[in-house]
Amino acid sequence: MSANSSAPHSPAPAAPPSDKELVLKVIPMPADTNGNGDIFGGWVMAQVDLAGSVIPARIIKGRMATVAVKEFVFKQPVRVGDILSFYSSVTRIGRTSITVDVEVFAESFRDQGKFAKVTEALLTYVAIDDQGKPKEIPR
Template sequence: MNLTDDDKPNPRGQLALQVVPYPSDTNANGDIYAGWLVRQMDVAAATTAGRISKGRNATVAIERMEFLSPLRVGSQVAVYTDLVDIGRSSMKIHVEVWTRDRDRERMRKVTESLIVFVAIDEHGRIREVPQRD
């Protein structure tokens, strides 16, 4: 996760979620909770996994995250997802978070992670992911 790899880095994948954090999403110091951001990432990736698996799925792992830049109240937060790998019942989805502050045009990367999901049936048992077209 090195922003200096490219002069003008761009998000990887497709836009899956956009949201604006509010003051209620901050800690006593006024910083956005990391947990709030992880929740947004999980929601975006779960939506992508649901489309791929054509049904219910569960988060089974979240790979390490590094916070590259701060997330400010009122900024526009964009979560991008990209399918990395698909197994018999699992899906690995790369997730990136980018933000645009209210007073700036340029977007900047906040964090990224790999989230693993498993497709489950209505009883919560693992099921196969349908073949992709």
């Protein structure tokens, strides 16, 4: 398929999760493509990191750092012009860290309302002080 194809993403459409918060929407552009004309996986990973940080930032109310990413699986390619929706929820709050689950869904710009899940990841963020040392999360 070409980068501008409007064909369905997958045979089994998915519905965005109702138990997670929509934290980011973005449309990838041609500058974000790999050699195959699909969106570069590293670009998607960077967006997932940004989306994953939204809810922890509310809780930490200060500096934080990404310390772990688990189970990053790309289920299908993302195409130029797709609308990507990033949904997140907190799965764990520790003394200094917060783990979130981020799910990413794509919908064609031309055929909106039909979603396909493209990836999901668990990310852990640690609250840090001005010297970059872990600090306790305010309760």
